[in-house]
Amino acid sequence: MMETDKMSTASSVGTAERRPLLQALVIERRILFGCTCFVGLCTFLWIAAVCTEKWVHIEGGSGIYLHTGRYFMWSDTGVWEMCRYVFQPNKTMTIKDAPQNTTGLTGQIVTRCTNYLAQPPMDNGRPIDPAYDVNIANYVRTMISFGIISLFVMAMGCGFSAYTFHNPRYMFKRLAAGIHFISTSCTFVVVQVMMSSVDHMKKNVRFIYPERAYHYYNISFFLAWFVVLVNLFAAASFLWYSRKRKGDKAATDELAMADEPTIIGR
Template sequence: MIRDVSTSTIGREDRKPAMDAYMFQRRVLLVCSFMMILSLIVWIIAISTDRWIIISGNGGIYIPETRRFFMYSHSGLWRHCRITQLPNALKNATVARNFTSIAYQSPASVNDAKFNITDVEFVKSFLTHEVTFPLQNFTDAAKERMFAHWIRNEQELFQEFKKAFWSLELANEKIALTPIDSKPIQVNPLDVPGLEAQKVFGQALQQVVVDNLTYFFVIPIPAQRAMFNGWNEKRLVPKLYWPYVRDLDIPAYVMNEHRVILQLIPPKPPKKGGIKNGYDYIYTSRCKYIEMFPSASSLKMDPGFDDELMDYIRTQASFACITVFVMCLGTVFTFYTFMNPRYMFKRLAGGIHLVSASTCLVVIQVLMSSVEYTKEHLFYAYPDGAELTYGYGVWFAWFTFITNVVCGLLFMWYSGKKKGSKAPTDELAMADEATIMGR
């Protein structure tokens, strides 16, 4: 049977409805093509910005681990910014201070300070003490030796003394050092007379003279047992007290008799920092690019991230890049459909648009899952009482997703074959005919 594919007998007037429909289709698909270019630009802007997740601290949420007020943070797929205020009690202010408040905070500063006193006379004298193992009790000489080995980074000897210290001084207190699962009790540091009269901190509240100034420090009892007599009079030792206690695995918090943590909470800071209620609030803004494959040590130093969260971040970053590639490919095929009207190219372009929409949706869904995980497991990054809002990066991503879906469906809808009398011209009718592939 011979098939007649000719449309030459169809007059111009008979083809006018088909031509009008075809021209309307071309206009719609041309608009879709330019919308795809716009959505590609918007997507690149979206993944480049750090305004996807915005967490607000509602005027300041105190983070005991860093002694800072969390103000707000904003982050994207590649960069994270955190704005905080550090309350520093003025020297002449009568307030109760955590002993960590005078410590070096960064590992680099701690290492520099340890290096500066490695060869100081009192450290050398500590090393001359004769201490014989096994120890019967942990004397002041043993405490000085342990501190000197820590200063000189002699880990093997330090660990030996540390094991003996825990065995002799804290063996019966491991359970007592573990707080119960209860919300910490907030304590006003401005009411020093009341804290002393009511013995809120017990023996943990100590008057300590450092650099000829008297301070009221809250020092946990196990941390007091770890230090030698006269530690507050030695150069740089007060600033190294907290890093030293931390390496001894002694917690910095103090608990009441019910093992509930007592937290000193300074008054909330002013919006842009300044002096208030005996505190000088230092406004800081820290932004950094997210390290996609951090080492175990660097991950441990950043309480805002963990291994599972990094899996979320790597997933959304990789799919963001895949989306850019697929959208670029889809844009090329979109404009190619105007050069070659065959139906299969429209279907190919529509299919690619739907694929790019799905990869874009993966990025959005993984991002939202990472937020839920952060809220449940990472208090430092998402403190209790913080509020979450999504920035314009997320709205740009939704715009890209919707544009890809709509354009993909339109290309699929207008990809039907136009043969015979349904075609506006003979050329278009031939383009949609079946093609026999020869050698």
Template sequence: MPYLSRKAKERIRKSEKKILTGVIISTVVGFVLTCIAVSTSYWIILKMRIPYYMNETNNYFISSHSGLWKYCLKSRNISRSKHSPKKPIQEVCYYHPMFPSKEEIAENPRTDETSLHYSRAEGAFAVITIFIMAISHIFSIYTFKEPRFMFKRLAGFLYFLAAANCFVTIEMVISSHLYEEKHLPVAYPKLAIMHYGYSFYFTCLALSIYILASITFLIYSHKRKEDKALSDEEAIENRPMKIRR
């Protein structure tokens, strides 16, 4: 880097601070989107073109939407008698049983051992993702107070780790859905039309935000020494330390 005047360094420092501030604000938005996605049950949405009768539940499947913690079913229980009145559509929501007994698993046609493992993994990775996102904000804000390059690298690494966990959560949801399609016809009826809900897309958007945030912080985390530093404080903090005995 060629020699820069103090005014030029100040302009670069202010520009860098504005960019990193914008990145932090965007990650806060991504954090809020992730919290909304994790707490809502609109990851997978199933709809039937015509009501589908299920012998296991003795009702007609209309539609369903599910998330990491809850599954909601819209159905209609229609009597086979021609003279009985048509019953209204009712929506019932169930929380995913995380640690049921073997008897409860056998009695529930919507779940089995494998789907339970998927549910537990999805919930665990979602909680870990939110935790890492919260920690990454603390370190990224601290970089404004502490100019040492290692804190920017740490913030960039935490952003990457949050994005990685977010990606695993998304893949778990997709894999769980594919498994239910093949092995759990009550949870995923034949001829059902599937599409992803806003909870899924919120998480995908948060994933993109955190990947870009990680790249940005890592780019600005290069070590500046002596006359290349943008401030006297940064030059002092980035001086090599000599350890003597």
């Protein structure tokens, strides 16, 4: 009878000692589940951000005169395409006769879009479209390359994150953390290259970024930053919770056995 009482007491003490570990496990599962869901959501947000032209808005105010005889009004820039909205006066004016802005002029707003992935029409070895710049085209190719890579890596990271709930072994969490870190790096490169391209336009391409214009970043740019931060948080969370927990440090016997050394055979 006394031996039975001792065994039940030991069992109850073990359960009580593991109660804080079980509570910590619940919090861990909720955080990692939230990270997995947000990474999956970011996959679609990234597609929406890359496919829209709302990254950078360049504002020309009441109009800035261009050498083509039109007035620059504003433009919306995406990852691979930029659309400019220019004012076309009804009458042709010389540079001397042209006013500084569109105040008092009659005309219409015309949209001009430049696709930097397509080969532009050439005239004597130079692009006909004055908005096409070779350096910007190189920036665009870099953003597209890293954008596509990050999309596949994010989808892969979401799959590995979900697998960690099926197999709680620490090595799979570290693998998921590494994949999330790669997707963080790739998406961050796209954001940084976009900022560099805007800086290049401001300094070197006056037709796209006139002297009196100014710019601000639009919704797609902030969506991209949201994707970067979510992937970074997911990488840090999976790495933090990938510590080995053996024996009495594990919340359950299943987790304790999962983190024991394993010989991987053929």
